[in-house]
Amino acid sequence: MKKKRILFTGGGTAGHVIVNLALIPVYQRDGWEIDYIGSKDGIEKKLIGKLEGVTYHPISTGKLRRYMSKENFKDPFKVLKGTMQAARIIGKRKPSIIFSKGGFVSVPVILAANLKRVPAVIHESDYTPGLANKIAIPFAKKVLATFPETMDFLPEKKTEYVGAVIREELFQGDKKKGLAFAGLTKEKPVLLIMGGSGGSRKINETVRESLPQLLDTLQIIHICGQGNVDSAITEKGYAQFEYINEELKDIFAASDYVLSRAGANAIFEFLALQIPMLLIPLSKQASRGDQIINARSFKEKQYAQVLEEEDLTRDSLVKELTKLKEKAPIIRDKMKEYKSEKARDRVIEILKEIQK
Numbered sequence: 001m002k003k004k005r006i007l008f009t010g011g012g013t014a015g016h017v018i019v020n021l022a023l024i025p026v027y028q029r030d031g032w033e034i035d036y037i038g039s040k041d042g043i044e045k046k047l048i049g050k051l052e053g054v055t056y057h058p059i060s061t062g063k064l065r066r067y068m069s070k071e072n073f074k075d076p077f078k079v080l081k082g083t084m085q086a087a088r089i090i091g092k093r094k095p096s097i098i099f100s101k102g103g104f105v106s107v108p109v110i111l112a113a114n115l116k117r118v119p120a121v122i123h124e125s126d127y128t129p130g131l132a133n134k135i136a137i138p139f140a141k142k143v144l145a146t147f148p149e150t151m152d153f154l155p156e157k158k159t160e161y162v163g164a165v166i167r168e169e170l171f172q173g174d175k176k177k178g179l180a181f182a183g184l185t186k187e188k189p190v191l192l193i194m195g196g197s198g199g200s201r202k203i204n205e206t207v208r209e210s211l212p213q214l215l216d217t218l219q220i221i222h223i224c225g226q227g228n229v230d231s232a233i234t235e236k237g238y239a240q241f242e243y244i245n246e247e248l249k250d251i252f253a254a255s256d257y258v259l260s261r262a263g264a265n266a267i268f269e270f271l272a273l274q275i276p277m278l279l280i281p282l283s284k285q286a287s288r289g290d291q292i293i294n295a296r297s298f299k300e301k302q303y304a305q306v307l308e309e310e311d312l313t314r315d316s317l318v319k320e321l322t323k324l325k326e327k328a329p330i331i332r333d334k335m336k337e338y339k340s341e342k343a344r345d346r347v348i349e350i351l352k353e354i355q356k
């Protein structure tokens with residue numbers, strides 16, 4: 001019998017790839033042929049390009065800007081070119097179903113899926129839908145939401161709330177291995193610092209200025225982003241990494257608290273693993289404000305504490321972390337009420353229902 005084929009897309013930042021990484025192993029296990037359409041040089045190429053049994057197809061992609069800019073005139077041509085490339089790939093590979101995690105590279109793929117009449121499903125991780133998904137949604141068969149509240153922003157008929165799709169291996173971390181990997185001990189609690197998949201300069205700077213105070217009571221694992229490791233800092237109890245792949249599960253297992261940006265995937269991972277979090281959402285100046293809304297929703301549910309970026313100073317950071325430690329038992333109790341195990345299975349069921 002001919003093998004079934006699925007095509008994934010999504011990229012730009014890790015947040016637009018990770019859900020695909022959570023689903024791909026299931027399809028590998030079931031013997032499906034797997035294709036991935038991503039950009040030529042985005043993080044998706046790094047994370048997916050080397051996976052066994054997955055054929056990676058790079059296409060041209062344009063970042064559509066919401067505001068007038070010279071780039072706007074160039075980009076629609078790139079999107080058109082990308083759509084033609086994606087249509088050619090879809091025509092040749094003939095997938096039964098397409099799954100998109102959003103990001104700009106996914107727009108031409110969904111347009112091409114529509115042209116080629118292959119059903120496409122879009123996943124939205126954030127509380128409010130991003131621009132790429134907003135453009136693509138009319139061309140998709142179904143949209144899946146991570147936050148229940150997102151249903152209010154999406155077309156009722158084709159939307160379903162599924163919850164957060166989390167990589168299975170993250171639940172299999174080993175604290176001892178995590179501590180050993182970071183060169184830390186059991187003596188003091190561990191604070192994990194994650195400035196989003198790309199790191200955050202502002203958070204990095206403030207944390208480093210506060211190190212003497214923080215290291216008094218904590219050990220720190222700092223994921224600071226590509227090119228941001230400061231090798232001049234050699235304090236005991238402070239471990240720095242640009243990005244962590246396979247060992248992330250052990251690092252999570254070793255972490256007692258986390259200080260993080262409020263990217264949707266990351267915060268649902270901390271919730272599912274019950275790691276109390278202090279969130280510093282990306283400001284409105286640097287984004288569409290989606291992280292501020294994600295963070296507020298987590299604060300309302302008492303899963304997180306929030307410190308707005310404009311209030312971030314050495315003092316406020318230390319103060320908020322002290323509060324987080326005090327409140328941690330209450331936060332952990334609240335987190336126990338959240339159940340996420342079913343999300344991935346439901347997504348797979350939906351894809352089965354829709355596939356050609």
Ligand SMILES: CC(=O)N[C@H]1[C@@H](OP(=O)(O)OP(=O)(O)OC[C@H]2O[C@@H](n3ccc(=O)[nH]c3=O)[C@H](O)[C@@H]2O)O[C@H](CO)[C@@H](O)[C@@H]1O
Nearest residue numbers: 013014015018125126196197223243244263264265266291
């Ligand atoms: C600047 C930007 O556009 N940010 C967006 C991006 O964030 P970003 O790309 O940071 O995405 P998320 O925080 O949602 O997810 C990051 C993912 O990368 C993983 N990870 C991170 C560091 C590391 O060393 N190893 C690793 O595996 C995390 O575990 C997580 O699964 O997508 C999110 C989901 O649409 C949005 O909410 C964010 O607003």
